[in-house]
Amino acid sequence: MEPGKGDERFTVAVRAVDGAVVLSLAGELDHDTAGPLRGALDAAVGQGDRLVVDMSGLEFCDSTGLNALLHARLSVQEAGGRLELAGLSGPVARMFRITGADGVFPVHTDVAQALRSDHR
Numbered sequence: 001m002e003p004g005k006g007d008e009r010f011t012v013a014v015r016a017v018d019g020a021v022v023l024s025l026a027g028e029l030d031h032d033t034a035g036p037l038r039g040a041l042d043a044a045v046g047q048g049d050r051l052v053v054d055m056s057g058l059e060f061c062d063s064t065g066l067n068a069l070l071h072a073r074l075s076v077q078e079a080g081g082r083l084e085l086a087g088l089s090g091p092v093a094r095m096f097r098i099t100g101a102d103g104v105f106p107v108h109t110d111v112a113q114a115l116r117s118d119h120r
Contacts, residue, residue, distance in 0.1 A: 004047050006107070009028045009032075010025070010027040010028055010029055010030075010033035011026045011036070011041045013028055014040050016047075016048070017115060018108060018115050019048060019050065020051065020052050020115060021047050021048050021050070021051050021052070022053075022054055022055040022111055023054065024057060025037065025049070025058045026044045026057030026058065027058065027059060028058075028059055029060065029061045030061075030065065031062070034065055037065065038068050039103065041069075041072035041075075042072075042073075042075075044076075045072065045081075046081075048081065048098050049080060049081040050081055050082055050084070050107065051072070051083045051084070052108075052114045053083050053084070054086050054110075054111045055085055055086065055087045055089075056086065056106050056110065056111075058087075058092050059078075059090075059092075061092045061093065062092075062095075066096070066101055069083070070104070073104070073105065083107060084117075086108040086120075087109070087110050088112050093119050097103045104117070107115055
C-alpha cells in the first residue's frame with residue numbers, strides 16, 4: 001500500500017524499520033474507513049516476523065478497527081510473527097482498555113519503544 005493511502009478521514013502509511021513493518025495510522029478509523037487498514041494489514045502479514053501498528057495519529061477507532069486488528073493479530077501469529085501496538089492515547093486508549101484489548105496486544109508508548117523491546 002502506498003504511503004498515506006486512504007480517504008480524507010483516515011490514512012495508513014507502511015514502512016520497513018529495523019526489520020519490522022510499521023503501519024502508521026492517522027485520522028478516524030471506523031466502518032467506512034477500515035478498508036485501507038485491512039488491505040495494509042493483509043499485505044504486511046508474512047513480510048516479516050514483526051508488525052508494529054503506530055496509533056499515535058489515530059483520533060478515533062470503533063469496533064470495526066479493533067476487529068481488523070484482532071483478525072490481523074491471529075493471521076500474523078499463524079505466520080509465526082507478532083503484532084504490537086504503539087502510541088495508544090485518548091479515546092482510542094480508553095476503548096482498548098474498556099474492551100480489554102490492551103491485554104491482548106503488546107502495547108508500547110511509541111514506535112521507538114516497540115522497536116527496542118524484545119516482547120515475545
